[in-house]
Amino acid sequence: MTQERDSTTYAPSAETVARAHVTAAQYDEMYAASMQDPEGFWAKQAERIDWIKPFSQVKDVNYDFGNVSIKWFADGSLNVAANCIDRHLATRGDQPAIIWEPDDPQDAAQHITYSELHGSVCRMANVLQSMGVGKGDRVVIYLPMIPEAAYAMLACARIGAIHSIVFAGFSPDALAARINGCDAKVIITADEAPRGGRKTPLKSNADAALLHTKDTVKCLVVKRTGGQTTWIDGRDHDYNALAAEASDSFEPAEMNAEDPLFILYTSGSTGQPKGVVHTTGGYLTYAAMTHEITFDYHDGDIYWCTADVGWVTGHSYIVYGPLANGATTLMFEGVPTYPDAGRFWEVCAKHKVNQFYTAPTAIRALMGQGPEWVEKHDLSDLRTLGTVGEPINPEAWNWYNDVVGKGKCPIVDTWWQTETGGHLMTPLPGAHATKPGAAMKPFFGIAPVVLDPQTGVEIEGNGVEGVLCIKDSWPGQMRTVWGDHERFEKTYFSDYKGYYFTGDGCRRDEDGDYWITGRVDDVINVSGHRMGTAEVESALVAHAAVAEAAVVGYPHEIKGQGIYCYVTLMNDREPSDELMKELRTWVRTEIGPIASPDVIQWAPGLPKTRSGKIMRRILRKIAENDFGSLGDTSTLADPSVVDDLIENRANKG
Numbered sequence: 106m107t108q109e110r111d112s113t114t115y116a117p118s119a120e121t122v123a124r125a126h127v128t129a130a131q132y133d134e135m136y137a138a139s140m141q142d143p144e145g146f147w148a149k150q151a152e153r154i155d156w157i158k159p160f161s162q163v164k165d166v167n168y169d170f171g172n173v174s175i176k177w178f179a180d181g182s183l184n185v186a187a188n189c190i191d192r193h194l195a196t197r198g199d200q201p202a203i204i205w206e207p208d209d210p211q212d213a214a215q216h217i218t219y220s221e222l223h224g225s226v227c228r229m230a231n232v233l234q235s236m237g238v239g240k241g242d243r244v245v246i247y248l249p250m251i252p253e254a255a256y257a258m259l260a261c262a263r264i265g266a267i268h269s270i271v272f273a274g275f276s277p278d279a280l281a282a283r284i285n286g287c288d289a290k291v292i293i294t295a296d297e298a299p300r301g302g303r304k305t306p307l308k309s310n311a312d313a314a315l316l317h318t319k320d321t322v323k324c325l326v327v328k329r330t331g332g333q334t335t336w337i338d339g340r341d342h343d344y345n346a347l348a349a350e351a352s353d354s355f356e357p358a359e360m361n362a363e364d365p366l367f368i369l370y371t372s373g374s375t376g377q378p379k380g381v382v383h384t385t386g387g388y389l390t391y392a393a394m395t396h397e398i399t400f401d402y403h404d405g406d407i408y409w410c411t412a413d414v415g416w417v418t419g420h421s422y423i424v425y426g427p428l429a430n431g432a433t434t435l436m437f438e439g440v441p442t443y444p445d446a447g448r449f450w451e452v453c454a455k456h457k458v459n460q461f462y463t464a465p466t467a468i469r470a471l472m473g474q475g476p477e478w479v480e481k482h483d484l485s486d487l488r489t490l491g492t493v494g495e496p497i498n499p500e501a502w503n504w505y506n507d508v509v510g511k512g513k514c515p516i517v518d519t520w521w522q523t524e525t526g527g528h529l530m531t532p533l534p535g536a537h538a539t540k541p542g543a544a545m546k547p548f549f550g551i552a553p554v555v556l557d558p559q560t561g562v563e564i565e566g567n568g569v570e571g572v573l574c575i576k577d578s579w580p581g582q583m584r585t586v587w588g589d590h591e592r593f594e595k596t597y598f599s600d601y602k603g604y605y606f607t608g609d610g611c612r613r614d615e616d617g618d619y620w621i622t623g624r625v626d627d628v629i630n631v632s633g634h635r636m637g638t639a640e641v642e643s644a645l646v647a648h649a650a651v652a653e654a655a656v657v658g659y660p661h662e663i664k665g666q667g668i669y670c671y672v673t674l675m676n677d678r679e680p681s682d683e684l685m686k687e688l689r690t691w692v693r694t695e696i697g698p699i700a701s702p703d704v705i706q707w708a709p710g711l712p713k714t715r716s717g718k719i720m721r722r723i724l725r726k727i728a729e730n731d732f733g734s735l736g737d738t739s740t741l742a743d744p745s746v747v748d749d750l751i752e753n754r755a756n757k758g
């Protein structure tokens with residue numbers, strides 16, 4: 106993967122500028138206003154949302170370590186589902202809210218209007234209520250990318266219950282940990298999840314997970330394939346049968362702006378994944394605003410984000426942002442390469458997609474298949490292209506720009522995180538020139554700072570590099586870690602006092618534009634999925650044959666980063682190909698297929714300091730095949746282990 110910087114700039118066309126919600130001059134003016142008077146700025150933006158009780162306070166934030174507290178619009182009340190559905194019914198009841206494109210292109214797409222969405226969400230809310238779900242209760246959602254996933258999210262929001270979505274690629278163990286982590290009352294799943302022509306047995310995964318949870322957890326099962334499932338009477342509930350009987354009206358609950366809307370588990374540099382908590386008023390305001398402005402979404406457009414609702418991108422930019430704006434949002438069940446490498450472009454042409462939002466890993470995979478897969482399809486409706494999840498290499502950016510966008514669609518490289526709720530840095534289509542691989546400019550209300558990693562002092566001026574922090578809060582920011590506020594403060598507010606620490610490195614170039622350089626902690630980014638190396642390590646050492654493990658990321662052509670594991674076996678165990686295979690399967694079982702090790706190297710010893718700390722810097726270099734710059738190894742307890750690791754580096758060459 107080429108990582109060299111390409112500083113060519115691409116200015117937006119006159120046509121793009123003429124259409125845009127925000128031009129360069131407007132950006133400057135609005136950005137300045139958002140910095141000078143954040144309260145005034147956000148009070149105005151919150152008018153995007155229908156409030157039941159208007160707020161009188163806008164912002165109440167304390168970033169001081171030990172007392173961190175973040176509140177927006179704290180005395181206002183609203184309902185998110187009413188904002189995403191009911192308020193559109195009078196004007197766009199017959200407009201598609203969701204276009205659903207199934208895994209198999211031979212199956213029919215569905216167009217779900219706002220009225221139909223209203224009925225389905227109310228039915229689901231009634232079903233959940235009949236299962237005992239009320240305000241503040243937690244509901245785990247473990248579903249394929251089917252419309253019922255959106256219904257489930259919105260039904261929870263309508264009741265005032267808190268959803269926690271678990272990506273369908275997670276294993277039963279990971280699912281159980283998340284059900285227990287938030288003490289969920291109900292899990293919503295489906296019989297099977299078709300993806301790329303294969304089927305994941307979701308219900309049987311849920312069955313396995315439920316062996317490790319409280320007996321009181323109930324399971325609501327959506328029929329997707331009709332595949333056989335085991336059934337436990339009393340525990341398992343048939344969604345399709347219950348919804349058919351349920352009423353299609355349900356009064357939306359009045360929620361405080363700071364009531365939790367959802368929990369979403371994400372990986373960090375230490376320990377097990379943490380439950381990121383997003384709340385109601387600020388989150389929705391921020392998701393709606395960024396969706397409209399970043400993608401330059403206009404009424405009547407067809408918008409497609411290819412993410413899965415199991416990730417924050419799917420929350421903010423498939424469901425909440427677009428529906429709050431009354432948009433038509435496309436939901437895709439499949440994968441980019443099924444049945445062939447033209448699928449994305451076939452879907453774009455079929456549904457006349459105007460804004461398309463995907464991840465660098467997908468772009469790289471498709472780029473490798475050649476331009477003919479794109480050229481076969483009519484992409485003349487495309488106007489904005491987006492990317493998210495990891496730094497995009499210039500080669501992939503240029504291909505996206507030239508082959509997909511034909512040089513006429515601005516690329517918004519949106520940098521943000523599960524924690525941030527919405528985009529924090531991105532060029533805006535009609536306001537900014539773009540550069541291949543740069544996140545360019547802060548969104549309104551966002552004050553990025555580049556800090557010296559050692560001293561924590563702000564580095565002023567341009568042409569500088571350091572760690573990326575944010576100076577002040579924005580409405581979409583996470584509020585806490587579920588059940589562990591201390592961990593929240595420690596993770597984000599303790600290393601650099603008075604700032605929100607992003608965990609990313611960043612460069613502000615000579616023009617003052619921002620480039621994300623990647624994580625500065627032990628988090629790796631595999632195909633745009635965030636993975637804590639500590640999580641994979643603890644999965645490995647849980648295997649009886651493993652004495653010790655160290656996991657690092659290394660550059661991977663398609664995935665961005667691959668998972669490289671150094672494994673030290675117990676004295677009585679011998680390395681073998683079978684054991685290597687067994688460990689791979691083991692990690693998949695412990696965490697899920699997304700955590701499959703790409704490389705396992707047997708390590709008789711790991712490089713450690715005399716105090717026993719593993720020197721990951723050295724392991725990273727070896728994994729990268731970069732032996733010339735290992736740095737000082739003389740402080741190691743046993744420097745000879747390094748020679749052994751180099752000598753035996755896995756998949757040599």
Ligand code: WT7
Binds near residue numbers: 371497520607609
């Ligand atoms: C991490 C957050 C936000 C939705 C998807 C991932 C990396 C994300 C970009 C980008 C460079 C990016 C960062 C960030 N990242 N977008 N446009 N350019 N890096 O959410 O799983 O919370 O991961 O993804 O390292 O910290 P996430």
